[in-house]
Amino acid sequence: MRKAVIFDDEFIVLKGLERMIDWSEYDVELVGTAADGEEALDIFRKHRPEIVFTDIRMPGKNGLQVIEEIIKDAPETQCIVFSGFNEFDYVKKALKLGVVDYLEKPITISMIKEALEKTISRITHHETVNSLKDYNQKEKLEKETLQLLLEKGNETQWRELFGQDAQELEGVTVLSLSSFVEPPEINEGHRIITIQNGAENLLVIFHLVKDSGDVWDHLMNWSERVRVAVGSGRTYTNLLEVNKSYHEALHALRYTQFMNELEWYRFEDIGENPRHSTDLSKHEQAVIFHIRTGNKEELFEQLKALIEQFDRKRLHPDVIEREVLKLVYLGLEVVKETGCDPNQVWPDYMPHQDIRKLQTKEEMFSWLYNQLEKIIHASINIRSTYKHEAIERACTFIKENYTRDVTLQEVSEHVGMNATYLSLLFKEEMGESYIKYLTQLRMEKAKQLLAQGRKVAEVSELVGYHSYRHFSELFKKHIGIKPGQFKEMK
Structure with missing residues (x-):
């Protein structure tokens, strides 16, 4: 709801307009009236109305002086003046100040209503225009920010928009x-x-x-x-x-x-995996994911979708051969993630030679199914054999190094596994992720140190958090209160 005020030294004008107009019909609230210039400015500053009706002649500061201060403070305010028959010079000055309309006395209810309708229409139009300007500015800023993320942005242009x-x-x-x-x-x-x-x-x-x-x-x-x-x-x-x-x-x-x-x-x-490949297609990433998780059914569903895509594209046989072979070698990389050498599992396995013996795409696709089925079974068997030992080593390493900024990548390198694969095994074996395990270990150690009377900042460093802010947030999330509050309770 918009707000309006009326300033006039004639009591009958103020009360008449206040009582005889249904302001709510125009979605407007009359928030104040004043009979002199000083009181008028006080009311304006208190309520910041969008619409001001004011007489030109008032005691103290006149209407023109009031309008001048209002427009200087809030230029978007819509000011309408009441003028007498012989006050045209005042009206011209008012119009120069930015008054949007003037009403010649005597003022009638119909004149006020008409002025209200015109003013509200003008405000609505300005709001629409400003909204479009803001939207365009916001859209330009978002686009330029995205360009910065993609290393294609212009810093000077971005700063102008920001x-x-x-x-x-x-x-x-x-x-x-x-x-x-x-x-x-x-x-x-x-x-x-x-x-x-x-x-x-x-x-x-x-x-x-x-x-x-x-x-x-x-x-x-x-x-x-x-x-x-x-x-x-x-x-x-x-x-x-x-x-x-x-x-x-x-x-x-x-x-x-x-x-x-x-x-x-x-x-x-x-931490960052320097061997992590970022140029794989979604299908290839899905194949790797399902081999890692041992989900044979989902793996074959993904292969089916991939083969259908090959058929739709009518790829050259050499291209299909290359893509099929790539999937097999990606599967072998998953086996390596377990810490096991595929050459030990299949000593004489040479897929790049085997695929050369195949003549048709149907033979290639059938061969691909067989190879990946063999790989997923090997991955599952290796995982079940070495999982407990690998996670035990990982937990020992974490307990020995939690006091510093140890990352998942560092733990995985110590164990001799791919970081993503270790994450999967860790959650299977421990029932929680590596991050949660490390955080919980640190929080328990922090509680012990705080109970001993150590300072909060000191405890943050001792349990591996160089950022006091981050430590405090995590402590509150896991323990329910801030570390300082926990210390005071002990």
Whole structure:
């Protein structure tokens, strides 16, 4: 509902307009009246109305002086003046000040109603135009931010679109979400830009202050409330490094989704796999996933879809041969992820020679089914044989190194397994993910140290968290209270 005020030194005018017009019919609330200029300005500053009706002649400051101060303070305000028959010079001055209409006295109810309708129509039009301008500006900023993520952006152009806040920029962090949800409200020290890039749902957080503790606590609570998986990249102070945070966020989200959890995982907790291939098709990634998880039924469903795609594209036999062979070798890489050498399992296995003996695509596809079935069975058998030993070694390594910033990648290298494969085995064996296991271990150690009277910042360092803010957030999430409160209870 919009707000209006009336300023006039004639009591009968004020009361007549207040009582004889149904303001609610126009979705307007009459929030105040005044009989002199000083009182009029006080009422305006208190209520900030969109519509002002004022007489030109009033005691104290006259209507023109009141209008001048109002428009200087709030130029979007719609001012309508009441004028007498011989006050045309005043009216001309009022129009120069930006008054949108004037009504010649004596004022009638129909005159006010007509002025109201015209003014509301004008306000609505301005709001629509401004909304379109804001939308276009917002759309341009989102596009330019995406270009920065893809390393194709123009920093100067982005800063122009971002506005004055660009001068205050202290850092930028990218979050990747498992599904689209409305972003949370955020405090003045930060701005969020929402980006949808194909299947990617991204929040780019711009930090305008150095201390971001409160915002992370707020975002973590929000992600739990809306039930969305989150992968976050590291925070970079250089705007042009936002693309690094973007790729890290995608990497962290892939891990979260692989573990089938609606959790928030940071890139810092996972680490980067230098051998991780990023150029595989969705079909190839799915084949690897189903071999890792030992899901034979889903694997063959994926192969069926892939073969149908080959048929639709009418690929050259050489291309089909190359793609089929690639899938077999990807399968062998999965076997290597277990820490086992495929050459020991199949000493004389040479798929690149075997496939040369096949003549038709049907023979190739049948051969592919057989090879991947052999590989998935070997992967399952190896996993069941070595799983307990591998996870035992991983847990021992974690317990010996939890006091520093140990990552999943480092643990997997110690065990001699692929990081993603180790994640899967760890959850099968321990009933929880590597991240949860490490965090729970650290929280239990933190409780012991706090109970001994150690300082919270010291405990944060001793259990492997160099960021006090992150430690405090995790402690509250797992224990239910802040570490300082826990210490006071002991």
